[in-house]
Amino acid sequence: MPTVQPILLTPDAERLAAFYIQVFGAKQTSREPAEGAVFYIGLQIGDSELGIVAETAIEPHSPTRALLSIEVADADATAVKVEAAGGKVMGPANDMPWGQRVAHTQDPDGTPVNLTQNLLK
Incomplete structure (x- = not known):
């Protein structure tokens, strides 16, 4: 069965992750890369996962700020x-x-x- 993970795109991943941590008690589960400018932050809220991706070209409140990430057996x-x-x-x-x-x-x-x-x- 595929796993669906919502991912939010934002020009400031650290700020957005801090919001979900502060408001919803999210726990950071991963960060890519581990050091330096962040590309991806994985959060857990209850039993759900949320991904945040740094995308400097995106404007806050633009209609394409979210994407689906669906795990499959063979991406190709x-x-x-x-x-x-x-x-x-x-x-x-x-x-x-x-x-x-x-x-x-x-x-x-x-x-x-x-x-x-x-x-x-």
Whole structure:
């Protein structure tokens, strides 16, 4: 069964993570990279996960500030299905340093959907 993780895009990941920590008692579960300018912060709120990605080109309150990250068995094979179903593949899947293969796609309405394949299993 796929796992769906909401991810918020923001020009200031540290500020947004602090908001969810302060308001909802979120716990930081991961950070990429571990030191330096942050790209990704993983939070846990209760039994749910929330990802925050630093995207300096995005404006707060813009309509594309969220994306779905869906874990799949094979990112490349699933990307083929995306186009067949009327979506769009933004480029080839790439292996990420944190152990995932990721294909960036969009659903038919243009909502960003990352297809994530765990390479560490």
